Amino acid sequence: MxxxxxxxxxxxxxxxxxxxxxxxxxxxxxxxxxxxxxxxxxxxxxxxxxxxxxxxxxxxxxxxxxxxxxxxxxxxxxxxxxxxxxxxxxxxxxxxxxxxxxxxxxxxxxxxxxxxxxxxxxxxxxxxxxxxxxxxxxxxxxxxxxxxxxxxxxxxxxxxxxxxxxxxxxxxxxxxxxxxxxxxxxxxxxxxxxxxxxxxxxxxxxxxxxxxxxxxxxxxxxxxxxxxxxxxxxxxxxxxxxxxxxxxxxxxxxxxxxxxxxxxxxxxxxxxxLASPRSLRTVNGSLEELEAQAESLQDAWLRVVVAEKPRAGLADRVRQILPNALTVDVDERFRPTAARREGGGAARAARTPRELFRDYLAQTGRDDPRVIALFDRLHDEVTASGGGEG
Known part of the structure; x- marks a missing residue:
């Protein structure tokens, strides 16, 4: 049988x-x-x-x-x-x-x-x-x-x-x-x-x-x-x-x-x-390198590791190049190492939310004027309604 x-x-x-x-x-x-x-x-x-x-x-x-x-x-x-x-x-x-x-x-x-x-x-x-x-x-x-x-x-x-x-x-x-x-x-x-x-x-x-x-x-x-x-x-x-x-x-x-x-x-x-299953692939490269591979990756679901410094809008740009990208991560080689802050917890407590947020963006490689402006606008709206600076 x-x-x-x-x-x-x-x-x-x-x-x-x-x-x-x-x-x-x-x-x-x-x-x-x-x-x-x-x-x-x-x-x-x-x-x-x-x-x-x-x-x-x-x-x-x-x-x-x-x-x-x-x-x-x-x-x-x-x-x-x-x-x-x-x-x-x-x-x-x-x-x-x-x-x-x-x-x-x-x-x-x-x-x-x-x-x-x-x-x-x-x-x-x-x-x-x-x-x-x-x-x-x-x-x-x-x-x-x-x-x-x-x-x-x-x-x-x-x-x-x-x-x-x-x-x-x-x-x-x-x-x-x-x-x-x-x-x-x-x-x-x-x-x-x-x-x-x-x-x-x-x-x-x-x-x-x-x-x-x-x-x-x-x-x-x-x-x-x-x-x-x-x-x-x-x-x-x-x-x-x-x-x-x-x-x-x-x-x-x-x-x-x-x-x-x-x-x-x-x-x-x-x-x-079997011939019909859609393949899953992990691809790594800069935006330019990913763009060069785009045509050959049209039929696969993708996990993308970007070999570039993290910044606002990077994932959106990757998905414009590779619409089948299900996840977008930054290559570890391009991830910034958080710097030690001097002064310990007491010094951080004395800093304003604006300063802390700017420090966070700088240390994670996401320093972007548009994000800072959006935060400042939201912060102003909150504090204007009585939220306060602390």
Missing amino acids: KILHTADWHVGKVLRGRARADEHRAVLKELVELARAEDVDAVIVAGDVFDTSAPTPPSQALVMQTLLALREGGRQVVVLAGNHDDPRLLDVWRPVLGALGVHVVGRFRRPDDGGVLSWTTRAGEDVRLAVMPFLSHRFVVRAVEALTDTPDQHNRSYAARFAQLAAALTAGFGGDTVNLVAAHGTLPGGKLGGGEREAQTIFSYYFEATAFPPTVQYAALGHLHRRQQMPGPCPIWYSGAPIAVDFGEEHNSPGALLVTVEPGRPAQVREVT
Whole structure:
């Protein structure tokens, strides 16, 4: 059988105030086209379908439409909750999408109640898929343990109980079936993509690769945004994110995985790079240098580091040259070092607001007559209304 493994869509993501709905629509359309072109038997979406636990109606509509398109032709489609998703919302979707053939798992379930999915492929192969959505630490570590145990004990407890759950879900795996696991979480040694939620990627949320028994022929993971294979007793892969969610991921290769597997043999994996995601780039240079690069940067979201002395209106000028600049920073080499003020706090207290503001502008390299004039006008208005000089 052939599987399309994807994860970490983060639909609804807003990058520095810019909505990315059009990008997500193009990326998800490309995934649907990939499933059709490769004639896959199943699609696994290993968590973080949404970017927030309260996705907007348009975000939900886009995901719903994509899942139904992936289901076309009788493909099996499996979706599990990630740490960004609200498992309760996915469980609300569960009966409706389940009636349409899309398997949705928001929270851990018993093997006989949706924790293990079974079906037969077009080629007659029997499939067993253990579904392991994101497991919150607060559900694993009990209140009494949280009060009495050490952080290291909490970490070991989390990993041990994850392994117990995996053992319970994979206990029925045999040699004559295609045996799969889909999970969302962090394995030790995994390389971060750069945009993951740090609080849920730390050691206390790790589980061990040994949680997956050798009877598993493929473990489809989500959470780390960099596509990578992990060492373990069976083939274990993160599909990576199909779209870079932040500038920490600008050097990643957004894509998905095509997996071919048959009973009794390890899966064969092929990496696929997607063409539609908009790139994220960090550029550095003077205004003149940035202007020279402008034409080649039209299709990317930009983080700009300006190699010039800070001054009023500099960011506006950069955005005139590069309209896709989402952030504008000054190169550290051009940031002035604040000079020490003589006389200490008492001397500063004796200075007027006008003097203090002028000192601030001078020390931060923002000395501009227009800004000073505006401050003086505002200051006069305030003091004229009885605010006083101090």
